[in-house]
Amino acid sequence: MSTKPSLKMAEDFLSFVNASPTPFHAVKSSKELLEKAGFKQIRERDSWSSSLHPGGKYYLTRNGSSIVAFAIGKKWKAGNPIGMIGAHTDSPCLRIKPVSKRQNDGFLQVACETYGGGLWHTWFDRDLSIAGRAMVKTKEGTIAQRLVKVDRPILRIPTLAIHLDRQENFQFNKEAQLFPIAGLVAAELNRQGTTEETKSEEKTAEGAFEPLQTPIQRHHPYIVDIIAEEAGVAATDILDFEMVLYDTQKSVIGGLNNELIFSPRLDNLMMSFCSVEAIIRSLSSSSALDNDSTIRLIALFDHEEIGSQTAQGADSNLLPAVIRRLSVLPASESDSDQSYDKLDADTATAYEQTLSTSFLISADMAHSVHPNYPAKYESAHRPEMNKGTVIKINANARYATNSPGIVLLQEAARRAKKASSSTSSSSQGVPLQLFVVRNDSSCGSTIGPMLSAAMGARTLDLGNPQLSMHSIRETGGAHDVEHAVHLFESFFEHFEELEKKIVVD
DSSP, rough: OOOOOHHHHHHHHHHHHHTTTSHHHHHHHHHHHHHHOEEOOOTSSSOOOTTTTOOEEEEEHHHHHHHHEEEEEEEEOOOOOOEEEEEEEOEEEEEEEEEEEEEETTTTEEEEEEEEEGGGGGGTTTTTEEEEEEEOTTTSOOOEEEEEOOOOBBBBOOOOOOOOOOOOOOOOOOTTTTOEEEEEEHHHHHHSSSSSHHHHHHHHHHHHOOSSHHHHHHOOHHHHHHHHHTSSSGGGGGGEEEEEEEOOOOOOEEEETOOOOEEEHHHHHHHHHHHHHHHHTOOOOOTTTTOOOOOEEEEEESOOGSSSSSSTTTSSSSHHHHHHHHTOOOOOOTTOOTTOOOOOOOTHHHHHHHHHEEEEEEEOOOOOOOOEEEEEEESTTOOOTOOEEEEEETSSSSOOOOOOHHHHHHHHHHEEEEOOSSSOOOOOOOOOOOOEOOOTTTTOOOOHHHHHHHHHEEEEEOOOEEEEETTSEEEEEETTTHHHHHHHHHHHHHHHHHHOOOOOO
């Protein structure tokens, strides 16, 4: 009897992506999964020497939009290797401008700024809402972050009727014609029972001097009211916010045989989810870390779509700083294993020794072959959905993949175990695919090259295949979620053994 692949992991991913319209929410979703699996939160600003121990599981965040999680093997010694997977939490989107209040021809409009390289024409005629974080005054007198996700559609960017603009190719001005409408002026004035200007004056008249206009003055007051309601505070307690637009249509399983995923933000929340799920699954056994002399680590960065050069981006000190601190962690007092007992007495070279033996998988979504545009793909490199994770290669080092990395990943894929959906048995191995772009085509970028250059650690770029990358709605393979999770899980479980066998100096 034939067995159908399980959709359980794909469905879990749908829950993850539906709850994560922003990097802040993606980090929150990741934290919830990690904490459920026993990971404890630590902070960069604290000392780690007394709180981190071999056998422990920990995570930290930066800016609320990047997260690093790791588990320390009980046989760990300073200078040992770290097996790492890196991904990113951000996706192209529209972000509300600092002064967003617009009004034209009886419509309320919200001014937005483009973030990343989105396919902006796909944002027209969609049911949009807002999500992000607000900085608020609390009852205790402190200023705190509150996450906001408005579930109902409140915005829309309407296209111009074809009768008024019969252009063959849809073109528009991103500054003048990508502003969503939020409603009608008359309806808002009727709701207020007064003028918008009077309401703003009433809310701010009693306050002291303000260096900047208040959010109520810079944005439509009702939008601030909605954000405040979601944040659980009064509108006057909103000090500032970072809000982006997102499509309220849920991610779903699609295709005639439930073999596809139709979703926003596949790039790169699918790889983020698979990384989190894999490190958790690799630690599901209570003895998983007993004989492990490495550290298993995932790092999910913000701002990849705009170049990563921010404090919470991959081109920052975030991952190097974490590794530097982990590299000098002392071994367990009861540990007598000498397999990596090669460290100088003063631990001065621990960081460099750790990086020289560590390995990073840079996990960012890849391109599936497109049946309507076959000529856009190199003839022998045409990744297909549900045929496995794609290793990305570029001769000009736009990707960091090389042959030793391919060999290591191939061994991890060969040893991966996947459970059958209809029986208690499991099968061995997950498939992989190879991809290069055509010589006459441009190549995308990701976090792999910048991290490998900054740290000197061996690195490989890969990702699951998808269509419509950077669209508001993308398409991926439902079974590729499971493929990637099992691949990453196997990488964590077998990295210590494989690292010793594949040596190139």
